[in-house]
Amino acid sequence: MFSELFDQYQWEAVKQSIYGKTAGDVERALSRSQRDLEDFKALISPAAAPYLEEMAQLSHRLTLKRFGKVIQLYVPLYLSNECQNICTYCGFSYDNKIRRRTLNAGELLTEVEAIKKMGYEHVLLVSGEANQTVGLEYFTKALDIIGPHFAQVSMEVQPLDEAEYSLLMEHGLHTVLVYQETYDRQDYKLHHPKGKKSNFGYRLETPDRLGKAGIHRIGLGVLIGLEDWRTDSWFTALHLRYLERNYWKTKYSLSFPRLRPFSGGLQPKVVQSDRELIQLICAYRLLDEELELSLSTRESPVFRDHAVRLGITAMSAGSRTNPGGYAVDTQSLEQFEIDDDRPPAVIAEMIRGQGYEAVWKDWI
Amino acid sequence: MLTIADKTFGSRLFTGTGKFGSLRMMEEALLASGSELVTVALRRVEVRGDNGTERPGGAGNGRAEAGETGAGLLDHLRHPHLHLLPNTSGVRDAREAIFAAELAREALGTNWIKLEVHPDPRWLLPDPVETLAAAEELVKRGFVVLPYIHADPVLCKRLEEVGVAAVMPLGSPIGSNKGLRTADFLEIIIAQSNVPVVVDAGIGAPSDAAWAMEMGADAVLVNTAIAASGDPVRMARAFKLAVESGRMAFEARLPLAGAGATSPAVASSPLTTFLD
Numbered sequence A: 001m002f003s004e005l006f007d008q009y010q011w012e013a014v015k016q017s018i019y020g021k022t023a024g025d026v027e028r029a030l031s032r033s034q035r036d037l038e039d040f041k042a043l044i045s046p047a048a049a050p051y052l053e054e055m056a057q058l059s060h061r062l063t064l065k066r067f068g069k070v071i072q073l074y075v076p077l078y079l080s081n082e083c084q085n086i087c088t089y090c091g092f093s094y095d096n097k098i099r100r101r102t103l104n105a106g107e108l109l110t111e112v113e114a115i116k117k118m119g120y121e122h123v124l125l126v127s128g129e130a131n132q133t134v135g136l137e138y139f140t141k142a143l144d145i146i147g148p149h150f151a152q153v154s155m156e157v158q159p160l161d162e163a164e165y166s167l168l169m170e171h172g173l174h175t176v177l178v179y180q181e182t183y184d185r186q187d188y189k190l191h192h193p194k195g196k197k198s199n200f201g202y203r204l205e206t207p208d209r210l211g212k213a214g215i216h217r218i219g220l221g222v223l224i225g226l227e228d229w230r231t232d233s234w235f236t237a238l239h240l241r242y243l244e245r246n247y248w249k250t251k252y253s254l255s256f257p258r259l260r261p262f263s264g265g266l267q268p269k270v271v272q273s274d275r276e277l278i279q280l281i282c283a284y285r286l287l288d289e290e291l292e293l294s295l296s297t298r299e300s301p302v303f304r305d306h307a308v309r310l311g312i313t314a315m316s317a318g319s320r321t322n323p324g325g326y327a328v329d330t331q332s333l334e335q336f337e338i339d340d341d342r343p344p345a346v347i348a349e350m351i352r353g354q355g356y357e358a359v360w361k362d363w364i
Numbered sequence B: 001m002l003t004i005a006d007k008t009f010g011s012r013l014f015t016g017t018g019k020f021g022s023l024r025m026m027e028e029a030l031l032a033s034g035s036e037l038v039t040v041a042l043r044r045v046e047v048r049g050d051n052g053t054e055r056p057g058g059a060g061n062g063r064a065e066a067g068e069t070g071a072g073l074l075d076h077l078r079h080p081h082l083h084l085l086p087n088t089s090g091v092r093d094a095r096e097a098i099f100a101a102e103l104a105r106e107a108l109g110t111n112w113i114k115l116e117v118h119p120d121p122r123w124l125l126p127d128p129v130e131t132l133a134a135a136e137e138l139v140k141r142g143f144v145v146l147p148y149i150h151a152d153p154v155l156c157k158r159l160e161e162v163g164v165a166a167v168m169p170l171g172s173p174i175g176s177n178k179g180l181r182t183a184d185f186l187e188i189i190i191a192q193s194n195v196p197v198v199v200d201a202g203i204g205a206p207s208d209a210a211w212a213m214e215m216g217a218d219a220v221l222v223n224t225a226i227a228a229s230g231d232p233v234r235m236a237r238a239f240k241l242a243v244e245s246g247r248m249a250f251e252a253r254l255p256l257a258g259a260g261a262t263s264p265a266v267a268s269s270p271l272t273t274f275l276d
Helices: A002-006 A009-018 A023-031 A039-045 A046-067 A105-117 A136-149 A162-170 A185-191 A200-204 A208-212 A229-244 A274-286 A302-308 A343-354 B025-033 B071-074 B094-108 B128-140 B152-164 B181-192 B206-215 B232-251
Strands: A072-079 A122-126 A150-155 A175-177 A217-221 A253-256 A292-293 A315-316 A357-359 B002-004 B007-009 B013-016 B035-039 B083-087 B112-115 B144-149 B199-200 B219-222
Touching: A002 A200, A002 A229, A009 A039, A009 A229, A009 B071, A023 A039, A023 A046, A023 A302, A039 A046, A039 A229, A039 B181, A046 A274, A072 A136, A072 A150, A072 A343, A105 A136, A122 B025, A136 A150, A136 A343, A150 A217, A162 A208, A175 A253, A185 A200, A185 A208, A200 A208, A208 A217, A208 A229, A208 B112, A217 A229, A229 A253, A229 A274, A274 A302, A343 A357, B013 B025, B025 B071, B025 B232, B083 B094, B083 B152, B094 B112, B094 B128, B112 B128, B128 B144, B128 B152, B181 B206, B206 B219, B206 B232
Parallel strands: A072 A122, A072 A315, A072 A357, A122 A150, A150 A175, A175 A217, A217 A253, A253 A292, A292 A315, B013 B035, B013 B219, B035 B083, B083 B112, B112 B144, B199 B219
Antiparallel strands: B002 B007
16 A cells, blocks of 8 residues: 555655755756656756756657647536535635535536536536545435436546446446645645544555556646645655556556635645746656646636646636536535636647647547 | 575676586676676486476477586586576476476575576567566565566566566567567666666677666676677776766766757747746
């Protein structure tokens, strides 16, 4: 299990090591054909900032070599905003006084219809954590209702047990996204004071359970803004490398959600600039040619337009982060505000305009 | 230090006993190599049934020796630092391999086994299907299994899953001295393996051994290139140094050139100026 490896590293020591990297370390990392986690430290370090254009060119070439000129499009479908967790950064947090809603079978189909009209063949099902109402039984039903309409169904819900994942896979589940939020155990406690999510270790070992269940793809990431993003990203890379070695039949994807404002929200402790996010995206690509890198509508139109050529392989577009947001109840409260609100057709046109193909189902 | 199963090795050069001009020469060369693990064909150690016939195998063997008796061979391998790694060379399928391994355990008092299954007597190429089947059974029977295989990354993971102690992918056909013709696949194997990777077969020169070590292999196994050289003792020493130097370079994080290496010049259309 990853926790055994994880426990061998100290947050502060890793952080110091990253901040101690020099221009020489960065140049060495750039010159290698196979890069290791020490190289990754150099590439995400402040010392790599002057090498950004070089990293971008390299990331562009490696991505082209592996993926070709394609960007895969997907869209989230929020099933429910019920949640028993308190998370300081989330609009659905238990202590946030909002109207709670869980979509029923008919409502799911209404949302599915609206999403299909936009052209999507790949949908990401999202929920809070409310095991009584939005538990395993609800998920299997939702998959049975939604699955037949899509080529690919992904999920981003509470961590589950291995057997539960196996069952959901029988109902058509293809991908699970589970973000650690932060790998700093102390900080994690501060941001998740209550609810099942406060169990750091159970969340940390979720990708192991997914790997053992034989899931097709696992999505990893941290919430950028909670802690030092460089250190958190290095632990993400450590996790990724561990998983790739142990669950080698599974594909991996990464996301880089930056903390966005929401109703009653938390201010980021650490602000990552656009320049730094590009550095991080390129560093991941230089570490791992095969990795799928995903960018959500949290980011601005200008940023997303340019990211197409920088190493990104998947994007959401036209996203609504509230249950029923596409058709059933378009006014309900969102999990977070999106920045790029252009409709999917416009995003697809933007992608084509750069000489890339927009892919509506995941065949990459 | 390299650890495989219950043993720790100071030397990352593994050796063999075939093709030497004499047992004395072999012994001297093995000592000069600093090697702590030497593979011995079970066929070569006299293990005979009651009726006096040789047990498994029979086909010609790239690692076969020049006719000394088995007892004599073992006498020349009795050094405290030298561990024996019996191999199943000569067997053609899983059934024969398991039988040979059991004999080796009995005869040599070690549960370590280098699993070699090559049904083809000409190129001595390993059979992946039989090797995987034999490995699974031998692990269940308590053997420390080191399978000799093609540089096939998927096979390596499958073997890892059934519990082998290391994998031994080949660099090129055994005895060919052609070097690391499988380099691209060895890189993948090394990148994703959770067990030690020992590059076996085809290493023709110390530079090949150094390259394998620079790449991150945990050890190499060299036999023909030492035994069939003009001066096996000197050549053994050359391999010792090459393996040490290659390992040191790997640990010092050698910049490797290759397809993914840095761009020669910044392309005409910059990608990051939108950030300015």
